[in-house]
Amino acid sequence: MAMDLDNMLQMIKDRQWALADIDWDAPGAELIDPELHAKLKPFLSDLMWIENVGARGFAAMARKAPTPTLKSIYEHFHAEEQKHANAELALMRRWGMLEGDEIPSPNVNVQLVINWLDQYSDGMSLSFLGTVIPMLEVALDGALLKFITDEVKDPIAQEVFKRINADESRHLAVDFEVMDMLGHADLRKRTIDFVGGWIKPSLLIGTLSYVPLLNKMRDNIVAMGVDEERLYGAIKRYKSVGERSEYVRRLPMYRVVSRHGGWVVNRSNTLYHFPVDTLVKVTSLIPFPLVHRTPAWSQELTYEPTA
Amino acid sequence: MTHSVAIIGAGFAGIGAAIRLQDKGIDDYVVFERDTRVGGTWRDNTYPGAACDIPSRLYSYSFAPNPEWSHTYSGSAEILGYIDGMVESSGVAPHIRFEHTVTGVVYDADAGEWTISFEGREPERARAVIIASGPLANCSFPAIRGIEDYEGHKIHSARWDHDYDFTGKKVAVVGTGASGVQIVPELVQQAASVKVFQRTPGWVLPRINTETGEFTKSIYRRIPGAQQLARALWFWGHESVALGVVWNTPLTRVVEAVSKLHLRLQVRDPWLRRQLTPDFAAGCKRLLMTSDYYPALQRENCTLVTWPIARIAPKGIRTVEGVEHQFDCIVFATGFDVSKTGSPIPVTGLDGRVLADEWSGGAYAYRSVAVSGYPNLYVTFGPNSGPGHSSALVYMEAQIDYITDAIGQLLRNGWKALDVRADVQEEYNRGIQRRLTATTWNSGCSSWYLTDDGFNATMYPGFASQYVGQLRTVDLQDYRILVHEEADAAAVAAG
Numbered sequence: 001m002a003m004d005l006d007n008m009l010q011m012i013k014d015r016q017w018a019l020a021d022i023d024w025d026a027p028g029a030e031l032i033d034p035e036l037h038a039k040l041k042p043f044l045s046d047l048m049w050i051e052n053v054g055a056r057g058f059a060a061m062a063r064k065a066p067t068p069t070l071k072s073i074y075e076h077f078h079a080e081e082q083k084h085a086n087a088e089l090a091l092m093r094r095w096g097m098l099e100g101d102e103i104p105s106p107n108v109n110v111q112l113v114i115n116w117l118d119q120y121s122d123g124m125s126l127s128f129l130g131t132v133i134p135m136l137e138v139a140l141d142g143a144l145l146k147f148i149t150d151e152v153k154d155p156i157a158q159e160v161f162k163r164i165n166a167d168e169s170r171h172l173a174v175d176f177e178v179m180d181m182l183g184h185a186d187l188r189k190r191t192i193d194f195v196g197g198w199i200k201p202s203l204l205i206g207t208l209s210y211v212p213l214l215n216k217m218r219d220n221i222v223a224m225g226v227d228e229e230r231l232y233g234a235i236k237r238y239k240s241v242g243e244r245s246e247y248v249r250r251l252p253m254y255r256v257v258s259r260h261g262g263w264v265v266n267r268s269n270t271l272y273h274f275p276v277d278t279l280v281k282v283t284s285l286i287p288f289p290l291v292h293r294t295p296a297w298s299q300e301l302t303y304e305p306t307a
Numbered sequence: 308m309t310h311s312v313a314i315i316g317a318g319f320a321g322i323g324a325a326i327r328l329q330d331k332g333i334d335d336y337v338v339f340e341r342d343t344r345v346g347g348t349w350r351d352n353t354y355p356g357a358a359c360d361i362p363s364r365l366y367s368y369s370f371a372p373n374p375e376w377s378h379t380y381s382g383s384a385e386i387l388g389y390i391d392g393m394v395e396s397s398g399v400a401p402h403i404r405f406e407h408t409v410t411g412v413v414y415d416a417d418a419g420e421w422t423i424s425f426e427g428r429e430p431e432r433a434r435a436v437i438i439a440s441g442p443l444a445n446c447s448f449p450a451i452r453g454i455e456d457y458e459g460h461k462i463h464s465a466r467w468d469h470d471y472d473f474t475g476k477k478v479a480v481v482g483t484g485a486s487g488v489q490i491v492p493e494l495v496q497q498a499a500s501v502k503v504f505q506r507t508p509g510w511v512l513p514r515i516n517t518e519t520g521e522f523t524k525s526i527y528r529r530i531p532g533a534q535q536l537a538r539a540l541w542f543w544g545h546e547s548v549a550l551g552v553v554w555n556t557p558l559t560r561v562v563e564a565v566s567k568l569h570l571r572l573q574v575r576d577p578w579l580r581r582q583l584t585p586d587f588a589a590g591c592k593r594l595l596m597t598s599d600y601y602p603a604l605q606r607e608n609c610t611l612v613t614w615p616i617a618r619i620a621p622k623g624i625r626t627v628e629g630v631e632h633q634f635d636c637i638v639f640a641t642g643f644d645v646s647k648t649g650s651p652i653p654v655t656g657l658d659g660r661v662l663a664d665e666w667s668g669g670a671y672a673y674r675s676v677a678v679s680g681y682p683n684l685y686v687t688f689g690p691n692s693g694p695g696h697s698s699a700l701v702y703m704e705a706q707i708d709y710i711t712d713a714i715g716q717l718l719r720n721g722w723k724a725l726d727v728r729a730d731v732q733e734e735y736n737r738g739i740q741r742r743l744t745a746t747t748w749n750s751g752c753s754s755w756y757l758t759d760d761g762f763n764a765t766m767y768p769g770f771a772s773q774y775v776g777q778l779r780t781v782d783l784q785d786y787r788i789l790v791h792e793e794a795d796a797a798a799v800a801a802g
Contacts, residue, residue, distance in 0.1 A: 016617035079627030296578035
């Protein structure tokens with residue numbers, strides 16, 4: 001049955017929370033294992049920037065929304081992703097990971113995605129953004145959050161991640177509903193959208209930014225001593241949820257993203273992983289200042305509950 | 308005692324109607340005003356920077372030309388002075404009853420009279436009623452979650468608190484419509500910081516407001532026809548804009564391009580430009596005319612906040628990105644409670660029919676001024692009388708001329724009532740709604756022009772000249788003419 005988006009919007013408005021609802025100075029920060037503490041900063045920093053990237057993605061989708069309700073939902077999601085990033089920054093501060101007012105920099109691969117989003121995301125169609133952003137949410141956001149929730153015993157972190165997870169479950173519900181909606185378009189429209197999207201050179205640049213990001217995050221997870229299967233489980237979830245709807249399956253771009261997910265989780269697919277891992281290595285050699293851009297939307301992160 | 312005419316409201320429309328009644332020799336009229344002074348919208352809207360975005364030469368009555376306008380576009384104080392001047396020079400002042408809040412009007416079909424009731428006063432009766440209370444008369448704080456919990460100072464743009472000192476204060480402005488974009492450039496000069504909460508950006512066009520020199524004023528004073536010529540030039544200039552603003556045409560894209568160029572020239576940061584770029588057709592919501600707003604937004608002490616508002620907390624505004632923005636004062640520039648469904652005051656017509664019930668799905672009228680079943684009752688700025696591209700005063704002048712003509716005929720001929728025919732009214736509205744489908748207002752944005760169901764009961768889909776043209780003559784064949792029984796009997800006897 002189709003989702004009632006008006007009800008969903010009302011629910012989103014009813015379930016709002018703020019940084020000020022959380023007692024950031026409450027005891028529990030000391031419960032983090034010192035070994036984990038050392039590794040956590042770059043990991044959380046990546047997570048925070050991926051939330052920020054998701055936020056920008058939703059901002060682009062709000063522009064393409066076919067109805068005022070969906071537009072408003074995406075505007076809320078845009079802000080909620082920003083809130084998640086803010087909350088993660090506040091956790092880093094709680095755990096003493098930030099020097100003064102420091103906002104940690106993104107890694108090169110995230111930065112490349114930031115640059116791409118800044119330049120091209122508003123020009124992408126909803127059928128492209130609406131299929132790729134959910135993968136980022138499921139795979140990266142979802143998997144990384146799940147990992148931290150399991151590993152970090154700080155009760156405040158648990159509270160924060162519980163709230164973020166509740167938000168994310170609504171995001172995913174809408175994401176798949178919209179994919180289902182897009183899948184209802186006739187073959188001609190779906191084909192034009194798909195072919196029209198792929199003939200843009202910007203999409204090729206986007207793909208070259210997106211593809212190494214997944215492998216890079218896998219490497220980061222492994223470096224943390226975590227089983228990469230956790231990430232793969234999340235990627236597989238994108239496919240398993242999508243497969244439930246025949247209309248989602250009809251979306252060519254869903255098929256591409258989903259198939260690509262299949263390659264990512266299959267480590268023995270050297271045809272895919274060799275070039276992509278090489279790309280990760282190559283991008284890691286890029287001097288950060290060369291790609292570092294600071295669009296205004298990426299400069300709005302704050303750990304302060306009040307302003 | 309029964310008055311010939313009762314006018315409800317002493318704003319631009321009420322005062323204009325009174326003057327035109329006098330001009331037509333109808334002196335037995337009374338104006339009921341709930342406040343203690345005239346001026347309506349321009350009495351209420353005294354926020355810093357309040358001004359009209361239509362040139363004064365056109366935002367005035369042609370029967371009351373004013374050679375003394377100080378600028379092309381006038382501020383609220385000068386416009387209020389113009390209304391005061393009209394009251395003084397026309398002799399309508401003795402007819403105005405202040406502090407008379409009308410609570411309802413009921414038609415007495417036997418007598419052919421209306422009973423007007425008031426808050427705390429005895430009712431009065433009149434042959435004809437002109438509801439000139441206007442669409443921009445009532446305002447309230449918006450229904451934002453938690454607004455009642457806010458502990459700081461709250462100000463509504465239409466009820467400005469002139470005693471509040473903004474110096475050194477942290478201020479929020481909620482709303483970026485016509486009032487918001489005028490308030491922000493003033494507040495940033497006084498307050499320590501200003502955060503502007505925007506839900507939807509509007510199309511902004513530059514406004515070049517030049518001072519009118521003494522020489523030009525003397526030309527207007529001395530040369531007959533100079534003011535009329537200037538007014539005509541402004542009128543036709545605005546008429547040409549209708550092609551891009553009223554209808555969604557290729558010229559609409561030109562209006563958008565001019566606005567985007569204005570934005571490009573005034574705002575350097577691409578993200579801020581994106582936040583300020585509308586995603587609806589220009590004209591769909593009211594165009595904003597200002598050259599000061601974008602520079603004000605970029606001042607050191609000003610920030611544009613586009614995150615959706617989650618709720619208002621005791622100390623400030625919580626937005627969905629999780630931050631509580633704290634303030635000493637919140638200014639709500641959120642507009643007016645425009646009546647698009649229901650009636651501005653309770654009106655009971657023939658056979659006990661209630662106007663609010665008939666208009667519950669969206670207001671409608673005949674040529675925006677009369678409603679079938681409510682004889683001798685007229686409204687100014689009624690359903691589908693809003694201009695998107697021209698001066699409301701041009702439209703209002705046509706309405707009051709038409710209404711006072713109709714009332715003049717009623718009184719001169721000793722008729723009991725003029726009641727517009729239901730079939731004519733229906734046909735008129737079918738045409739209006741059909742024509743509205745091609746306009747920018749119905750092109751997909753949500754605005755105060757539309758009801759929640761998307762019905763447009765507000766705007767007139769055409770040129771100002773068309774609107775004025777349809778109100779030039781009272782076509783009696785469009786009305787049922789009711790006569791008094793004695794006159795009826797006399798007519799039968801004579802026959």
